[in-house]
Amino acid sequence: MSESILILGASGQIGNELTQKLRSIYGNNNVIASDIKEGNKDMMVSGPFEIIDATDKETILKMVKKYKVSQVYLLAAMLSATAEKFPQKAWDLNMTSLLAVLDLAKEKHIKQVYWPSSIAVFGPTTPKENTPQKTVMEPTTVYGISKISGEFWCNYYHKKFGVDVRSLRYPGIISWKTKPGGGTTDYAVDIYFKAVENGNYECFLSEKTRLPMMYMSDAVNATIQLMQAKKEDVKIRSSYNLAAIDFTPEEIASEIKKHIPNFTISYKPDFRQQIANSWPSSIDDSKARKDWNWKHEFDLSSMTIDILKNLKQ
Numbered sequence: 165m166s167e168s169i170l171i172l173g174a175s176g177q178i179g180n181e182l183t184q185k186l187r188s189i190y191g192n193n194n195v196i197a198s199d200i201k202e203g204n205k206d207m208m209v210s211g212p213f214e215i216i217d218a219t220d221k222e223t224i225l226k227m228v229k230k231y232k233v234s235q236v237y238l239l240a241a242m243l244s245a246t247a248e249k250f251p252q253k254a255w256d257l258n259m260t261s262l263l264a265v266l267d268l269a270k271e272k273h274i275k276q277v278y279w280p281s282s283i284a285v286f287g288p289t290t291p292k293e294n295t296p297q298k299t300v301m302e303p304t305t306v307y308g309i310s311k312i313s314g315e316f317w318c319n320y321y322h323k324k325f326g327v328d329v330r331s332l333r334y335p336g337i338i339s340w341k342t343k344p345g346g347g348t349t350d351y352a353v354d355i356y357f358k359a360v361e362n363g364n365y366e367c368f369l370s371e372k373t374r375l376p377m378m379y380m381s382d383a384v385n386a387t388i389q390l391m392q393a394k395k396e397d398v399k400i401r402s403s404y405n406l407a408a409i410d411f412t413p414e415e416i417a418s419e420i421k422k423h424i425p426n427f428t429i430s431y432k433p434d435f436r437q438q439i440a441n442s443w444p445s446s447i448d449d450s451k452a453r454k455d456w457n458w459k460h461e462f463d464l465s466s467m468t469i470d471i472l473k474n475l476k477q
């Protein structure tokens with residue numbers, strides 16, 4: 165497969181692991197990692213790395229020409245909790261970067277675009293359980309507003325200009341290599357680090373808050389699978405529902421306790437509780453499973469074993 169891939173926002177939680185995986189598939193020199201600041205050492209020495217502001221279309225174009233880029237993965241974004249504090253900045257980053265990349269595809273500088281959406285496109289009026297692909301979408305967060313708008317833009321550029329843009333509505337993504345920053349689902353990452361470091365965790369969501377989640381390796385596989393799918397199999401050009409597992413803070417804590425028996429959890433909900441309350445508790449992703457054969461691998465138990473094994477090393 166000969167592709168030249170540019171990743172915008174490669175130092176972030178998903179970007180970091182996606183870069184590694186794409187380099188192993190397409191070759192180190194064919195995957196150009198970029199971010200607004202320097203990435204980790206591994207990423208910077210294992211292949212090309214460039215400092216790029218994802219909202220700066222001219223610099224992106226310069227890099228697209230320099231490396232003859234065919235695909236762009238746009239992962240730079242401000243997540244839900246931070247976006248509530250900086251609404252204008254969140255809107256500017258999340259929208260300007262997307263429109264810049266979509267325009268580059270429309271102008272035929274690149275062939276394919278990946279852009280992540282989120283369960284944040286849903287809101288309090290959406291059916292909470294097994295949320296369908298097509299349903300009421302009235303997000304009440306700044307982040308959710310930017311994601312639903314982004315989905316409309318993707319669909320518009322595809323229909324109007326034939327842009328091959330593909331997208332997934334990520335649930336909370338759980339990783340141990342790179343921590344996320346500024347999200348509402350981040351508790352499900354922090355809890356593992358704190359369990360190993362201190363044996364206790366104070367959770368910013370209440371014990372019964374159920375949210376859709378996914379292990380990082382499943383998220384990376386889904387992303388690459390969607391990008392490699394035949395054009396005609398990608399039937400949804402706004403964004404696909406994507407699911408794997410769902411659980412509450414109470415349930416993840418009791419899973420951790422199976423391996424760290426003295427682990428304790430306490431609850432001190434903050435402003436993120438309201439964001440979580442507005443989101444679905446589980447997602448129906450049957451369209452992704454049918455259209456391009458999506459299957460997840462990890463459940464709560466196998467994910468917990470894998471994370472704790474790696475964090476304890």
Ligand code: AKB
Pocket residue numbers: 243244245281282283284307334335336337346347348349350
């Ligand atoms: C967040 O919590 O903001 C993100 C998301 C669900 O998109 N992880």
